[in-house]
Amino acid sequence: MSMLARAVRCRHTLHVKSNVTISSPRRVKASFMWPFALVLTFILAAFVTTAYFLQVRVRDRALIDRVAAVAKLMDQKLEKDTNMIRAVLHTMQGIPAIAQAFADQDRSALLREAGPLFETLRSEHRITHLYFNNQAMRNLVRLHSPEEYGDEILRATTVQARSQNKTIHGLELGALGTLTLRVVTPWRSAPGVLGYVEMGEEIGHLIEEIHASLSVDLLVLMDKQRLPAPQWEQGLAMLKRQGSWDRFAREVMVAQTMAEIPVAVTDSILAALRVGGTRILSEDGQTLHLAMLPLTDANGQRLGDMVVMRDISGLQRTFQRSIATVTALSLLVGAFVLGLFYFALDRVERDYQRQHDLEHQLLRLDTEHARILQIEKLSALGTMVGEIAHQLNNPLVGVVNLAQLAQREPDNPVRTTELLAEIRQAGQDCHAFIASMLRFAKVSKFDCHSTDMAQVVSETVLMFRQTLRRQIQVEVQLPGEPVILMADPILLRHALFNLLVNAAQATEGEGRIVIGLKAQLHPETGVPGWMLSVRDHGKGIAPEIIDKVFTPFFTTRREGTGLGLPVVQHVALLHQGFVSVKNLPEGGTQFAVWLPQTEPAPV
Ligand SMILES: Nc1ncnc2c1ncn2[C@@H]1O[C@H](COP(=O)(O)OP(=O)(O)O)[C@@H](O)[C@H]1O
Ligand SMILES: [Mg+2]
Known part of the structure; x- marks a missing residue:
């Protein structure tokens, strides 16, 4: 793990620790039992006193x-x-x-x-x-x-x-x-x-x-x-x-x-x-x-x-007996009610305790989850930095070597011109890589408004056709009625374009790319939405790498940057949607971006 990653992680741990202060569970019994006992005693004492004075009144x-x-x-x-x-x-x-x-x-x-x-x-x-x-x-x-x-x-x-x-x-x-x-x-x-x-x-x-x-x-x-x-x-x-x-x-x-x-x-x-x-x-x-x-x-x-x-000796004895009975009964009733109240409070306190423990556990899980996410982000950052270094290092090493060769042969202008051309090519490669990185960075500008999906698709297909060097058939399957979503059309075009480019790259010789749009509920939340899919009839993705295709800089192509699919995923997430991939049984791959029907929350 890099120093930077370790430092960030360390800071995160400290931050998390300061958050784990959970209030201790309420002492329900302690706070309610005494006041209740006092009130009950008062009521019973008032009852006994009333009974006493009533009898005194009757006697008088x-x-x-x-x-x-x-x-x-x-x-x-x-x-x-x-x-x-x-x-x-x-x-x-x-x-x-x-x-x-x-x-x-x-x-x-x-x-x-x-x-x-x-x-x-x-x-x-x-x-x-x-x-x-x-x-x-x-x-x-x-x-x-x-x-x-x-x-x-x-x-x-x-x-x-x-x-x-x-x-x-x-x-x-x-x-x-x-x-x-x-x-x-x-x-x-x-x-x-x-x-x-x-x-x-x-x-x-x-x-x-x-x-x-x-x-x-x-x-x-x-x-x-x-x-x-x-x-x-x-x-x-x-x-x-x-x-x-x-x-x-x-x-x-x-x-x-x-x-x-x-x-x-x-x-x-x-x-x-x-x-x-x-x-x-x-x-x-x-x-x-x-x-x-x-x-x-x-x-x-x-x-x-x-x-x-x-x-009134007899009367007085009866009077004393009845007061004693009333007092004893009051004490019994008081003890019984107090007992009941104690058990009820005990249950409430245990429920509180359970709830408190659960909250504690949840918070711990949450904290751990946040830590894992942080670690994943940092490791992705590490990979990214490594990849960028790698991508830039190769042409730069070429530039240094070619420049040394050119220095050794100052009297051979033809060779020098050749070497300079190669140096220029290496520079252009660097430029192209950096340009694709900049495009990736642009994705974060998110401008969401009512967007006609049919228009997004048709414009992207038009743009895609202009860049194609060979003839590939693109078929568009849209629903009969217009589909208007709250979305950023530029980002959606960008994502769809990347998927079309990948589909074209996977397609060898004659092939057909199918763009589809159909209503579909979110598989987990059931929120209504739309699935924009791109199907090709290419070679498919090997099962061992299918999980990695969305990782930034993951590529299987020599000239690839590994940033196309991460962009698609990022765009889907910005719209509170998701992207999925699957190999089709008839051969080829389907990438699909799910977008919610409802307006995405502001980012
Ligand atoms: N339609 C597809 N068919 C087969 N493999 C694909 C397809 N799309 C993407 N991939 C695989 O996913 C990798 C990553 O794609 P991507 O992120 O667009 O980067 P790049 O295109 O620069 O390689 C590709 O290198 C390729 O191996
Ligand atoms: Mg690509």
Whole structure:
């Protein structure tokens, strides 16, 4: 290989190397897995959280409903008892003996006449209080405590009954701190209002009834400001109940349905419940859900609070179980989806990898192919340079030798003239060779436009006939309709001329050359096109050299340049066509140039 060729090859290798940088395949799993896992975790966490808060809402709603039911039931029961007391008071006013005793403000008569009725009401209807008060609201007689009398009764119910002159009812604290339903009615008679009768019942039993019918525990707390400590302690002793005045800061317990107040119920919990919230407490394996109802007297003044406690231990266990189940299910689904996604991504990544490997292989093949082409070009260049040197060297050696001979015989003008003639012939040979090389070089000017193939053929045949020294028959076989191709007519004439010259040179004696043009698809791509063929009846081409005839400078003729067929091939390639050769079975050779019907791309 020549130095030039080696240098070019070396440079080419470097160039190729710089091209072989292929981007590494994408790490699909790494880039998608984490974001997907994050999104999935977020969705599942949102799902579990939503499920949790839904259950909390359902639980809170249930308690709020229960508290509303407590309030309603309490109201209903108070209403019922109030109506009963009203009826009794009304009936009592219709008893003349009692009316007379009251009109006379006669204490002993009242005790005598109303005593039996009060006893019946106390034993059968839980009535605990019966007062007769005069117009000035001074107590005339207490049926439930006859030894106390003469004091002024200033409780809201009595004050309102007097000021509004109608029956008033309401909850009020009893002397011993017990919560009492009181109904006060003005006792009207012909001369005017005789006074006020008050009947009351302690409502401890109501709390028990509500506890039994609504399955809630209740805790009645009184404001310490409304109930002095000695009074409360007296009540505690009388009702034989346990309790501590200091258990809560602001309030004190006066009734409850539980044996003991849970330790977890503290002042801060009560404060939170007072502003309308709910609380959950766990104690001794029991879970309580707490809410609060305010207790007010007939004046609308706050007396204290009623704490409603619902045992939600079972519900809480179900709640925890269902949240655990939802979480476990979410984790399972998450793991499953993540697994599926992982496998899908794994497949995509493997496909990527395969594609990447293929690209790599293709690029390598491409690179190798380019290198081989380069080597072939360089070796063709080497051959060409060698051939040119050879073609020029032979006549030049002749010129040098002939000139030496002429120098040796300066006195022989005849011989010198002969030698000079030979020198001139050698020079002319060189000139002819160089002229054919220049013609070859001209081929690269490519001017493509609509070309009538029939005209190209007829002009070439005309030119060819003028150069022929002997008579050879040329037959032209063209299709009926005109064939117009995008082509360079000068180059096509040049190529066809070379083929005709070769055909003529191959034809010995009488022979016939046939030029044909017929439609033919490209054998590989199927592109429509035309085949321009030149057939002769000559000696044919030996099989061992048929592959070399298109190689530049390959010739079997003594005076040949080996450039005719390379020109033809070059012209065909410029038109994005090709040239083929075959020996015919009947003898002779056919060269054919295939040209595409479509316009060749600009060169
Ligand atoms: N029609 C043909 N019949 C037989 N051999 C041919 C024909 N055309 C070309 N050849 C062979 O191909 C060689 C190369 O042809 P070409 O390139 O035209 O160069 P040249 O004509 O200068 O030899 C010829 O020397 C000849 O051996
Ligand atoms: Mg030739």
